[in-house]
Amino acid sequence: MARCKRKRLILLVLLFTALMSQGLQADDSGLILSAEASRKIRKGLNAGFEVEFRSRNDFRTAERVSLGASVSYKLLPWLKASGGYNLLIENNREEITYNDDLSYNNWRPSYWGLRHRFNVSLTASYKVRRVEFSLRERWQYTYRPEKMIDNFDFDEAEWEDHKVRGKGKNVLRSRLQAEWDIPRCKFDPFASVEFHHSKHLDKTRFIVGVDHTIKKTHDFKLYYRYQLTGSHSSDPNIHMLGLGYTYKF
């Protein structure tokens, strides 16, 4: 059993290192660190509270801190419904625009702003031998409140106040996941692919990782996530190392 753990850990680290080294030159990389407390309220009903931190710019820049609360309910043995709210405190990337002659037009530096996110999900699961497949469909609505920020107008050669208008965005997220339950091994590897759709395909996420539970109370997740950004966004693709901890009580 000890060999099983070591092998998988080594494999995971090697996979992460290989992917990171390939993509680092063109893509960004960062960290996702999360902690969650989850409580079983009654049979099939769970509630949780989560904090999360994300970084970008090759781990050098904080991107997001979020606080969230969620509930889930098992409607059927194979079907789970859930809903949640997240308060996102986000470091929005800088934005540079250019004139027709390619000279600078405007520079809006990065800024911290709030976002409110609500989601509802339905997750269907199906087990084939020791592999559990699940399909999660999540509708997510994110509202960005209006905010005044600084903007440098190169044409005017001056800093000016720029109003970022409040707006909402609907996204449908579809995730297909497979999780292996390996006999006599406390590490459960998993892999998933997720598509984010709004008006276009915004992003696609590929995740591989392992899950390790200690005494049914402490659950650790270590994973690698590669996020491909859709052609309508100027954000780079990003490699992310994720570490999650859940305390179940």
Added chain:
Amino acid sequence: MESKMKKIYFGLVVLALGLVLSSCEKDDTDFSDIIAEYQVEPAEVELDFSALSEIPDVPVTDENDSAYNDYVENSPWNKVINIDLNGENAVITGTVPGVMVQTDGAHVTVVNMSGPVKFVVSGQTSNGSLKIYGDKRFQILLNGAEITNPNGAAINNQGSKSLYVVVADGTVNRLQDGANYVMVDEEDQKSALFSEGQIIFSGHGELAVNAVGRAGIRSDDYIRIRPGVKIYVNSTALDGIRANDGIIIDGGVINVETTGDGAKGLRSEGPMTVNGGRVTAISYGDTRITTEDEIIDTTACAALACDTLLTVTNGTLRLRATGDGGKGLNAKQNVDFKGGALVAVAEGTKKIKKPKGVKIDGNFSISGGYFYSYSRRSDPMEVEGTTSVATGYKTYEKKAKVLLIEY
């Protein structure tokens, strides 16, 4: 086993926290140098009435020289008529055969059929004028005169020969037009001080022109300004100083302010030459928009506009435009900068027209002097033709907002 796992997780958590703590760097592009370059403040251009130490010019003595007649010293001035303005009236003293002088209150009309005649004008009137007919050159010696004409030009020369405006040493003279001009058939009247012929300014006194109806000083021929004279023009309507056939500045202290949309501080439709003196021109107006036959036309302001060749050999040009699309210098043809100093600043917006410190539609050549151009909201200088910078310069800096060439 669990102890080992705890150690691994502890290590991962420490690593993760380390990464969290180290993620405090910004990932913005470093624009600090570029912004500092963009936000550079321009050279100061304000009206400057201080005295200017000038070497007096030497009158041309060769009668065949085309400039011979520009020198008041080259004509005899023994025929003199004094015009003393006294509020509502004008007192005329002196007679010259062939010269007829009529007065209507303080409005004086002269018909000069004689040779060179000197009119010595003094006194003050708030409802007067001086109009001269006759194709003979003549001199107006402003000897402490203050003339306001509510219905037109304060001085109006309808003759096509030289008008020598000599500003008597140590005197302060003021001319002002009215908001509404009363026109006479087949007569032009384009400014507070208007002449069909050339105007040559000289002397060591001060002349202030306040134009509220039309331009400040205008000639349908050319204008020459000689060392020693101080001229200040404030025009709220049209151009400050304008000449159809050219402007020659040999010296003097010239300050011009215009506030009208599309107005020019100085405008030369013919060749312009600056050989000395200190010109400060500030244009505060925005782009003028006119519609004729459903065609929209826009005209930007400029502190100095020259429609043909501009040559600078000496002297100082300090030009500033603050309105939308305003230019410090707007040259329609070539500019040949051989010496002297030019400081051109454009601070206006670019809603309709692009503001430029210097805009040259022809070629630009520089071989000496100090040349500075600044545009707050666009490139500091635009040359549509070729640019020729002679070697030997001390400084040649082209930044986002400033161009500086110094020899």
